[in-house]
Amino acid sequence: MKSFSALAFLSFVSVAVAFSEPAGHHYQAPGPNDERSPCPGLNALANHGYLPRNGKNMTVPQVLNACLEGFNFDWAPLLIPAKQGLLTSTDKSSETMMSLEPLVLHNLIEHDASLSRSDYQNGTGDALHFNATIYSVMANSNPGSDYYNLTSTARVMYERLQYSIATNPTLINTMNEVTGRAATAALALTSMGNATTGVAPKKFVDILFREERLPFLEGWKPSPVLVTGELLGPPHRRARRRVELDREPALRAYRPRPREWSISRACERDACSCDDWQAAVQASVMA
Numbered sequence: 001m002k003s004f005s006a007l008a009f010l011s012f013v014s015v016a017v018a019f020s021e022p023a024g025h026h027y028q029a030p031g032p033n034d035e036r037s038p039c040p041g042l043n044a045l046a047n048h049g050y051l052p053r054n055g056k057n058m059t060v061p062q063v064l065n066a067c068l069e070g071f072n073f074d075w076a077p078l079l080i081p082a083k084q085g086l087l088t089s090t091d092k093s094s095e096t097m098m099s100l101e102p103l104v105l106h107n108l109i110e111h112d113a114s115l116s117r118s119d120y121q122n123g124t125g126d127a128l129h130f131n132a133t134i135y136s137v138m139a140n141s142n143p144g145s146d147y148y149n150l151t152s153t154a155r156v157m158y159e160r161l162q163y164s165i166a167t168n169p170t171l172i173n174t175m176n177e178v179t180g181r182a183a184t185a186a187l188a189l190t191s192m193g194n195a196t197t198g199v200a201p202k203k204f205v206d207i208l209f210r211e212e213r214l215p216f217l218e219g220w221k222p223s224p225v226l227v228t229g230e231l232l233g234p235p236h237r238r239a240r241r242r243v244e245l246d247r248e249p250a251l252r253a254y255r256p257r258p259r260e261w262s263i264s265r266a267c268e269r270d271a272c273s274c275d276d277w278q279a280a281v282q283a284s285v286m287a
Contacts, residue, residue: 018219019216019217019218019219020216020217021048021214021216021217022216024049025048025049025050025070025214026048026049027047027048027213027214028047028048028049028053029047030043030046030047030053030055031054033054034046034053034054034055034056035054035055035056035099035100035101036055036100036101036128036212037055037100037101037103037104037128038103038104038109038110038114038117038127038128039103039109040116040130040188040208040209040212041067041071041187041188041191041208042063042100042103043055043100043212044070044208044212044213044214045066045067045070045071046100047212047213048070048213048214050066050069050070051063051066051100055099055100055101056099056100057094057097057098057099058097058098058099058100059096059097059098060079060082060083060085060086060096060098063078063082063085063098064078064079064082070214070222071191071222071223071227072222072223072224072225072226072227073187073191073223073226073227074226074227074228074229076228076229077227077228077229077232081109084108084109085098085103085109086098087105087108088102088103088104088105088108088109089102090102101128104127104128106120106127107120107172107177109180110127111172111177111180111181111184112164112168112171112172112173112177113157113160113161113163113164113171113173113177113181114127114134114160114181114184115134115135115137115138115153115156115157115160115181115184115185115188115209116130116131116134116135116138116209117129117130117131117134118131118134119164119167119168119170119171120170121168121169121170122170125168130209130210130212132210134160135209135210137156137159137160137163138153138156138205138209139202139206141153141155141156142202145202146201146202146203147193147199147200147201147202148189148193148199148200148202148205149189149197149198149199149200150185150186150189150198153185153188153189153198154185157181157182157185161173161181182237186198186232187232188200188205188208188209189205190223190227190231190232191208191222191223191227192204192205192208192215192220193205195223195225195227195231195232196231196234201220203215203218204218204220
């Protein structure tokens, strides 16, 4: 009887150890003065302390190192998006820092027809915070299976696009947005599941989106292999191709990107030379 009790205890301990959060990276919900972005992945990294928990004043290397440590994502495929984040900074004293909340700047990294956020709609929509109703399209996809894959997620992307076409008169849906949505889907599936096939357990993906938490306690681990651009490429292309199988509705919904899209809203600076500041940051992005 004693040996059985000891065995049961050891089994419990082994499970508890196997499904624990890494030291120094426990989940902590954001406080009232902390910032979060439209990206559940970045928010989860901040909630676990891979990024500053307040979501403020981060450098590009900090963001890239957080993605490497938290998800085992290589720097290379994320370098340009990370540098683009500098364009959202409202701190005229620094050209090398960014914070999470300004990443909601429309159509830089944030985009319409998101899997989990409302469309911007000229500022009337909440493109920053998680929307459970919108995410229900994803949550109800691939019925009868306990996983999401590229096929099911592409159908969700298409359904979300059709909804935006019908309800958002300011929808922007160029090939840049198609590419961005495919990249978002590929990153979500490869970070939570198999980085080669793009198959991910529903419970892991749902926790990431709904709670902005890394599901360590449920048995998730970062990819055992470094997720490089070469590894991300096939899932990204497959997700994009599946969405483009019916191109006509997307093309009918095409609206050219406004000329003022790039940084006009983020560049409300009093005495500084906005043109000089923007040129410097854009040069940094292209570096």
